[in-house]
Amino acid sequence: MSLPYNEQGHLLIGGIDAVSLTETYGTPLFVYDVERIRKNARAFVKTFEERGMKAQVAYASKAFSSVAILQVAKQENLSLDVVSQGELYTALKAGFPVEKIHLHGNNKSLEELEMAVEQEIGCIVVDNFYEIDLLAAILEEKGKEMDVLLRVTPGIEAHTHDYILTGQEDSKFGFDLSSGQADLAFQRISNSERIHLIGLHCHIGSQIFETSGFLMATKKLFASMDEWRGKYGFTAEVLNLGGGFGIRYTKEDDPLELDAYAHALINEVNEQAVEKNYPIPEIWIEPGRAIVGDAAVTLYSIGAIKEIPGVRKYISVDGGMTDNLRPALYHAKYEAAVANRMDAPVHEKVSVAGKCCESGDMLIWDVELPEVSHQDILAVMSTGAYGYSMSNNYNRFPRPAVVFVENGEHQLVIERENYEDLLRLDCSYIKGEESLT
Ligand SMILES: Cc1ncc(COP(=O)(O)O)c(C=O)c1O
Numbered sequence: 218m219s220l221p222y223n224e225q226g227h228l229l230i231g232g233i234d235a236v237s238l239t240e241t242y243g244t245p246l247f248v249y250d251v252e253r254i255r256k257n258a259r260a261f262v263k264t265f266e267e268r269g270m271k272a273q274v275a276y277a278s279k280a281f282s283s284v285a286i287l288q289v290a291k292q293e294n295l296s297l298d299v300v301s302q303g304e305l306y307t308a309l310k311a312g313f314p315v316e317k318i319h320l321h322g323n324n325k326s327l328e329e330l331e332m333a334v335e336q337e338i339g340c341i342v343v344d345n346f347y348e349i350d351l352l353a354a355i356l357e358e359k360g361k362e363m364d365v366l367l368r369v370t371p372g373i374e375a376h377t378h379d380y381i382l383t384g385q386e387d388s389k390f391g392f393d394l395s396s397g398q399a400d401l402a403f404q405r406i407s408n409s410e411r412i413h414l415i416g417l418h419c420h421i422g423s424q425i426f427e428t429s430g431f432l433m434a435t436k437k438l439f440a441s442m443d444e445w446r447g448k449y450g451f452t453a454e455v456l457n458l459g460g461g462f463g464i465r466y467t468k469e470d471d472p473l474e475l476d477a478y479a480h481a482l483i484n485e486v487n488e489q490a491v492e493k494n495y496p497i498p499e500i501w502i503e504p505g506r507a508i509v510g511d512a513a514v515t516l517y518s519i520g521a522i523k524e525i526p527g528v529r530k531y532i533s534v535d536g537g538m539t540d541n542l543r544p545a546l547y548h549a550k551y552e553a554a555v556a557n558r559m560d561a562p563v564h565e566k567v568s569v570a571g572k573c574c575e576s577g578d579m580l581i582w583d584v585e586l587p588e589v590s591h592q593d594i595l596a597v598m599s600t601g602a603y604g605y606s607m608s609n610n611y612n613r614f615p616r617p618a619v620v621f622v623e624n625g626e627h628q629l630v631i632e633r634e635n636y637e638d639l640l641r642l643d644c645s646y647i648k649g650e651e652s653l654t
């Protein structure tokens with residue numbers, strides 16, 4: 218890992234001194250290099266354009282949703298995958314074009330569906346029978362219509378952590394293809410004249426490095442589309458192959474270039490279309506991690522250092538599983554550097570602990586770093602996806618601030634939470650003590 222630094226030995230993020238950012242904004246601090254986000258987005262968009270394919274690259278905003286990132290996604294002509302009313306609300310507040318928003322979710326509520334219908338968003342990815350009935354009733358009541366994709370599970374087990382696998386048949390998401398559930402869903406949708414099925418959707422999992430799973434899924438979906446064309450005279454206009462494109466967190470990871478994933482999908486879609494004499498559908502994809510994952514660094518201050526001679530040295534930082542749940546949830550691995558002494562030689566192996574009252578709150582086990590001391594700044598790399606978005610207030614730690622850097626400038630895009638924020642929703646239980654909150 219070779220990272221840029223200046224003559225003071227300070228890490229540079231998007232050309233800006235990371236240490237000076239911590240002096241301005243405090244720690245823990247998420248810093249996003251916006252140029253990197255744009256580069257990632259363009260790698261996908263350009264590949265489809267160059268190959269002359271009709272496509273939508275929908276940023277999966279669960280990876281990181283905020284007004285600022287959605288403004289950037291809009292500038293880059295991305296579409297948007299939202300998975301809740303909160304993400305949809307954020308998108309609307311960010312001025313994201315409604316017709317490019319797709320709503321996901323395995324248990325969409327009446328209110329979520331109503332908001333999607335009222336706002337006339339581009340598409341709903343239908344996940345279950347209950348939702349089809351709810352949606353049909355809402356559309357009837359409001360006199361509206363809606364394009365939908367049918368989410369199916371193609372029975373693919375991608376090579377990734379069990380908790381981020383989603384394409385296997387035994388999954389809470391979507392309709393499985395082999396037992397006939399997807400067929401029944403198709404028929405149920407056909408009962409409503411207001412729901413327009415425009416195609417199929419699948420998402421086989423996340424942080425996937427090989428194209429084989431995506432290609433197998435494409436083949437399976439084409440087989441179903443071909444069958445339904447014969448059986449029902451239905452031709453899919455859209456094939457949404459989800460997200461899941463892997464990125465590099467540590468040197469153990471060896472992802473493909475982003476355009477290589479897109480090329481592989483395009484080739485398979487073209488091949489299948491020729492083989493089955495099927496009109497080439499529009500390809501939609503939903504990358505989240507691949508757009509923002511490698512664009513951010515989290516900066517922490519190092520506090521307590523505990524050495525158990527001959528066993529391990531723990532260095533504790535002022536964040537942890539409250540701003541990065543991934544190590545605790547998936548045993549995810551990260552690389553780190555000492556941001557204020559990038560020119561110092563590697564000195565020792567240490568383990569980076571968070572400050573939550575949990576033994577499992579370890580950000581990195583066994584990472585080689587220069588000699589560290591209290592108040593050094595630790596930079597943990599590639600924290601842009603599912604870091605801030607899965608952050609929480611466990612132990613009543615306020616959420617960190619988020620800063621964007623671009624063109625040599627930095628800008629606060631999410632303020633640091635304060636203790637007032639933590640108490641904002643608390644109500645007093647004891648009469649007469651309301652003023653405490
Ligand atoms: C339906 C769907 N689409 C897209 C994504 C984004 O995945 P990733 O961030 O791995 O690209 C997810 C999350 O795994 C998802 O569930």
Ligand SMILES: N[C@@H](CCCC[NH3+])C(=O)O
Nearest residue numbers: 381383423424543602603
């Ligand atoms: N949150 C997960 C992936 C998203 C799963 C969504 N289906 C991660 O951090 O890797």
